Amino acid sequence: MIVATAKKRTGESATGPCGGIGTGTAADYIPARPTLPKLRAAATQCRGCGLWTCGRVVFGEGPKSPTVMLVGEQPGDQEEQMGHPFVGPAGKLLDAALEEAGIDRKSVYLTNAVKHFKFERGEKSKRRIHKKPNDAEIRACRPWLEKEIEVLKPRIIVVLGATAAQSLLGKQFRVTQQRGKPVKSALADTVIATVHPSSVLRAPDDEREQARRDFFADIRAVAKRLPAR
Numbered sequence: 001m002i003v004a005t006a007k008k009r010t011g012e013s014a015t016g017p018c019g020g021i022g023t024g025t026a027a028d029y030i031p032a033r034p035t036l037p038k039l040r041a042a043a044t045q046c047r048g049c050g051l052w053t054c055g056r057v058v059f060g061e062g063p064k065s066p067t068v069m070l071v072g073e074q075p076g077d078q079e080e081q082m083g084h085p086f087v088g089p090a091g092k093l094l095d096a097a098l099e100e101a102g103i104d105r106k107s108v109y110l111t112n113a114v115k116h117f118k119f120e121r122g123e124k125s126k127r128r129i130h131k132k133p134n135d136a137e138i139r140a141c142r143p144w145l146e147k148e149i150e151v152l153k154p155r156i157i158v159v160l161g162a163t164a165a166q167s168l169l170g171k172q173f174r175v176t177q178q179r180g181k182p183v184k185s186a187l188a189d190t191v192i193a194t195v196h197p198s199s200v201l202r203a204p205d206d207e208r209e210q211a212r213r214d215f216f217a218d219i220r221a222v223a224k225r226l227p228a229r
C-alpha cells in the first residue's frame, strides 16, 4: 500500500495549517509506470507535506494529449469543494481570457503546482482563507507536476503566477519582469509565464481593468504560438 511505504524524512517534514505532518516529498507516492489515471488515484493517498489534512486533493484535468498545459498555484476554496481545478472566480476569469484568445478550455490541461488547498480560518467568519504555500510544500508537491508534464508532454506550458514559476522555473524567476515572453526551458517547446488570474481579481479598483487587459494580452500571446489548425 502506498501510504505504508512512505518514509518519514527527518528535517523535511512540515506541519500543515490543518495539523498534518508530511514525509517531505510526493515522490514517495508516485506509482510505477505512471499514467494520468494512476497518478490521479495515487495523489489521493499523498502525505508528501502537511497539507494532506486540508481537504481533498485536486489533481489536474484535461485531455490526454493537450497542446497547452496551464499551471496555477493551488486549488482554492471552491475548487477543493468541487474537486476540480479553476472552477472558482479566478477560473472564470481564466475562462474569459481563453475564450477571447480563441483557445477552447476543453482543449487545455489545467493543473496546479500544489494539489491541496492551503488555508487558515477567519477569526470571526470561520471562512477558509487562502494561504500561500511555502517553499517546502511547493518542493514536496513538485513530483506530481513533473509527472503530469512527463506523461502529457504538452508543447506549450503556461505558468500562472509566482508559485507555479517557483516550482517550474526557480525561485529567482520574476513573473512581473518576464511575463508574456517565451522562457528558455527544457520543460516544453514553449514556456510562457503570466500572473495568476486571482491577482487580477485582487488588484486595487483603479488598477484592475489594466491588470485584466494585461492578463488577457498574455493569454493572446499564448494563442499566437498554437500550431495552425
Ligand code: SF4
Pocket (backbone or CB within 6 Å): 022, 025, 026, 043, 046, 047, 048, 049, 050, 051, 052, 057, 114, 115, 116, 137, 140, 141, 142, 144
Ligand atoms: S500538497 Fe502535494 S505534496 Fe502536499 S499532501 Fe497534497 S498532494 Fe501531497
